[in-house]
Amino acid sequence: MSRPLLLAVMSVAAVCSVFSALLLGTFPVSAAQALDSIFHPIPGVVHDVIWELRAPRAAAAFACGALLALAGALLQVLLRNALADPYILGVSSGASLGALLALTLGAGALLINAASLAGALAALVIVFGLGFRSGDWNVYRLLLTGVVLATGLSALVSLLLVMAPQAQVKGMLFWLMGDLAYAGSPIPAWGVLVAVALYGIARATELDLLGLGQFKARSLGVAVTSLQAAVFFAAAVATVAAVMLGGAIGFVGLMAPHAIRLLGVAEHRALLPLAALLGGSFLTFADTAARTLWAPQQLPVGVLTALIGVPAMLLLLGRRR
């Protein structure tokens, strides 16, 4: 597909995903009512449902998905590993451990958020500290450090799950699988999203070169070490912002960049915004499905991303060129 067409398709998908998130739910809202509420806000039930409940959640879902897609694309080129996803450096495991510890101790929502942030940052500091030892960037060491740390933290998470009282386990599982029902204000995440996207687009050609290998990038004038450190932090900040909103939602960060590549765009200047749009609209759709399919029950969105995404991805992979 040509780039302008792809951009148009992704933009339309983004608008549709947000609009359907405003319409669908247990309280029926018609398209006319929604448009009315957007352009002529009048206080009332419809207004409250749209602006107090659904719009913030749609904004959170979109930001979360876009951040995960950006982080995935950045880490895939930084680690030069197609299987890299935002959680490969242990961010989500650290956040999960922090959150579950707080849940076990019976903490409130604010403290749970603080604990998960602390856990995520601790994991990042450890991975960066060990990976950057002696001033020499070795992406394999960085990758392995992250994977090893994530494995250890997951073991601790499993231990907590086994030892926790029955009543708490369900809440914990929702946290682990990813869920946007308790997302806080999406505004900080949108700030991070804009900043990381602009940074990535500004450095797009350097990212393309980094994909050809460190030596090649250096030979063409890229200051490789500082670029790698900056990309690491950009991806880390994006992941932390996403995890703070929705927990460890899987699949989006790994697959959104690959879907765009399979559609024929690999240049980062186009890949990053397209992947962000795809990740954002995909997660918004998935979240709408998660809260409407089995209403009033809510499904964890992390399960739905995989259930919807896997067939779509297999279809793309099987497509003949």
Next chain:
Amino acid sequence: MLRCQNLTLSVPGRVLCRGISCALEGGQLWAVLGRNGSGKTTLVHTLAGLQPAAGGTIRLNGDALVARASRQRARDIGVLLQLEDTEFWGSVLDYVLLGRFPHARSWFGWRREDEASALAALETVELAAFAQRRFATLSGGERQRARIAQMLAQEPRVLLLDEPLQHLDLKHQVRALGLFRRLAREEGRAIAMVLHDALWPGRFCTHALLMYDGDDALAGPAREVLTRGNLERLYGCGLDEVAHDEGGYFVPHV
């Protein structure tokens, strides 16, 4: 242009070569010869500023190479790497355009002059018809020519080529060598290339650097350095001289 003084090359755990001194000037085409593992690739990387020298100094137009910002350095020095292991997802033109990075100034993609330079480079290596093909579909020799085109698009004054003839068929070996000779003679660029064939240096190169194992390197004009005795000592095998209208050439004695 690019001068090195008393250069020591090492890889982790091993010193490869000591005391290399040579001066690459505009218009010169150097051959770098040596056995496997003698440090030819390390020399190319070190001269290009991709890795630090274990000892000695490198100056580009009189300034220390290490003092240069990497983009500024890449505007002056182009490197053709021997190994490039990553696959590239884009088109051949996309690949060659990456050579324009040291000159790029825009957030919004390549400028028209970048595209023009890349297309001209593809024309030079006879890949113009392949510009829109995916890079991954190229054969080994075509990829090598695309790499050469990328370096041409980079427009450096100094070209360091690590086995530029690898994967090329005979016709394109001759074309590539003719191109390098033209770049040196007519455009005044300074070129050094690592070669493995004892036939080419005598016919195309103005100068040669022989890297013997240990502490010994011999640099100078091709006619003086490329003698049968020197080359037999370099490769550790017997050579036969073949007379040709422009001079004598060497083939291995079997």
